[in-house]
Amino acid sequence: MIKTLLAQVRQYKKASLLAPLFTGLEVLMEVLIPFVTASIIDKGIEAGDLGQVYRYGLLMLLMAFLSLCFGVLAGRYAASASSGFACNLRDAMYQNVQTFSFSNIDKFSTAGLVTRMTTDVTNLQNAYQMILRIAVRSPLMLICSMIMCFFISARLSLIFLAAIVVLSAALVYIMLHTTRIFNEVFRRYDDLNASVQENVSAIRVVKAFVREDHENTKFQKAADNLYRLFVKAEGLLALNNPVMMFVVYGCILALSWFGAHFIVVGSLTTGELTSLFSYVMSVLMSLMMLSMVFVMITMSAASARRIAEVLNERPDLADPDQPDTEIPDGSIDFDHVSFSYKHGSGEKTLRDIDLHIKAGETVGIIGGTGSGKSSLVNLISRLYDVDEGCVKVGGKDVRSYDMELLRNQVAVVLQKNVLFTGTILDNLRWGKEDATLEECQEACRLACADEFIQRFPDKYDTWIEQGGTNVSGGQKQRLCIARALLKKPKILILDDSTSAVDTATDASIRRAFAQSIPGTTKLIIAQRISSVQDADRILVLDNGRVCGFDTHENLLKTNPIYREICEAQSSAGGDFDQPGDSGKDGAQ
Known part of the structure; x- marks a missing residue:
């Protein structure tokens, strides 16, 4: 774990070395200043020699100035190294997440990843800065001060040893109890972030069902848990200061009492007592700062483990050593494919799928919730790997292709349509980065999106808010379809991607596909029979198995499940397995 984290120091190694170096020089100056002060008192003031006072005074000022300069440089380099370290950690985690397959992403919650990149990295940043400064300064100051104390008076220095034992015992007690609490604190951060994320992303649903009080109560509960834990931990840490003051004043009293006796008998000078x-x-401040370093490091240990988990996670999917770089056509073959999301769990999502789809064919896919429709199409673009059998595109196993090439040629419009903050053009160009305005307009015409875009005052420069909240569900779906079309793929997969548009628009989109991209293999997952009945063939899935694959007319005659769906929709006038957003879209 430590090796993984330190690898992110990278270009800040120089700053990480210079910070403790200048800290050490700063400590050296500070340790020598009391020694010079003793000389001013003994050789200058008490001896009545103003020349010595000036000479030692100038030396003390020079040391103080050097200590100031060394301290400023140490702080600057420590801040640079710790901030750079945190920046590299965030960048490394973000880049690694981009390489994750769907199965890797499934291991981490969104709230957990956000907490790792924010709170956990900040904790490590603070800990690293403390290590470079205080974790170097405090031990050096403690050791050097003890050496000077024994150099001045070995007998009086025994008072310090006794004080160190008392203070150390108190600090160990405080640390042991607070570190356990802080470990629990960071686990609770995920709950808090999850509550915030869920509420903000679903704020319309919250308001529609008048559940603001419920959400407030849920968030308040998570916040109160953190509050109680922090109060408990900070209450224990607050004992540091009174314990410190008790030990300091005890040492001062003991030094005053025994020091006065030593001065009377002539074994100690006034200047030496002042230095002590x-x-x-x-010595005691160094001990207290060390305790804070240990607490901070222990607090950050949980954060370090969580960050290392993300950095050490390796993608489950990888390109072959010598990948194929050309896809001949859009044919698709499933050769006795079985698949589960948790490999080896025994719970199969797809069982013995054997399908053969010709290039340019339009295939409708229908089935109930949990029948495996989305899982099936996810295997084509290799978002997951099969457990058994193989999936072929263009006659070759998808595992033999370069994944970037494969996914550029297999365009997928997922169930959950996502638009990003930016203009409509910015969003469309996710499909093709250098697409011209004319290409974008043509793709939008095919997806029946151009007509509503032209009604916007800014047309293709219309700004899309975060999550696409300023466009309707149907508009969002059509923009996502247009974005996929810009890739000019050999295979186009629509995963229930027209559920929010009216049936007339749905039919127009399908007609445009048939006329304009006849060579593209089209897989259409739908809940409405009307969306797939004109397809070349229709695949019926039930509980992860193929229970029918034929034309609409033949399935009506031979497949009881398909016939039942048709009858239910025609008689009830509704959709099978209703989608979440089936309302007609309109311009907003």
């Missing part, structure tokens, strides 16, 4: 007072503060 400075060193006792340095």
Whole structure:
């Protein structure tokens, strides 16, 4: 884990080395200043020699100035290294997530990934900065101050050793209890972020069902859990200061009492006693800062493990060593394919699928919820890999292709349509980065999107809000279809992608496909029989198995499941397995 994280220091190695170096020089100057102060008192003030006072005074000012410069440089390099480290961590996690297959993404919640890239990285950034500065400064200050104390008076230094034992015992007790609490705190952050994300993304549903109070209560509960844990942890940490003050004042009293006796008998000078007072503060403050470093590191250990999980996750899917770089045509073959989302679990989503689809053919896919429709088409673009058998595109196993090439030639319009913040043109060019305005307009005409775009004041420069909230469900679907068409794919998959448009528009889209892209293999998953009945063939899935694959007319005669769906829709006037957003679209 440590090796994985430190690999992200990269170009900030120099700053990471210079920060502790200048910190060490800063400590050296600070440790010598009380020693010079003792000389000013003993050799200058008490001896009545102003020349010595000036000389040692100038030396002390020079040391203080150097300490200031070294401290500024150490802080600058520590800030640069820690901020750069955090930037690299976020960038590395984000880039690694982009390489994940669907099965990798399934292992992490969205809220969990957001927490890792924000709160957890910030914790590591703070911990790294403390390691470069305080974790170097405190031990050096502690050791150097103790050496100077023993150099001045070995007997009086025993007071420090006793104080260190008392303070260390108190700090260990505080640390052991707070670290357990902070480990729980970071687990609760995921719950809080999940609540926020879910509420914001579904705010329309919340308001439609008047569930604001319920959502407020749910969020308040998650926030209260964090509040109680933080109060408990910070309450324990607050004991640091009173314990520290108790030990400091105890040391001052002990030093004053025993130091006065040593001065009377002549074994200690006034200047040396003054220096000891400075060193006792340095020793005890170093101990206190070390305790904070340990707490911070322990707090960050949970964050470090969570970040390392993302960085160490390797994509389940990879390109072959010598991938095929050309797809001959849009034919599709499923050769006795079985598939499960959890390999080896025994729960098959698809069972012994054996299908053969010709290039340019239009195939409708229908079936109930959980029948495996989306799972089937996800295998074609190799979003997942099969457990048994193989899927072929253009007569070759999809695992033999370069994945980028395959996915560029297999365009998928998923069930959940996603538009990104930007103009309509920006969104369309996700399909083809260098697409001209004319190409975008042609794709939109095929998807029946051009007519509503032209009604917008800014037309193709109309701004799309986050999540596409300023366009209707049907408009969003048609823009996503146009975006896929811009890829000029050999295979086009529409995964229930016309559920939010009216039947007339649905029919217009299908007619445009038949006339304009006859060579493209088209797979249309639909809930409405009217959306697939004109397809060359219709695939009926039931519980992960093929239970029919033929024309509309033949299936009506031979397939009881298909016939039942048709009768239910024609008699009830409704859709089989109603989609979530079936209302007619309109311009917003």
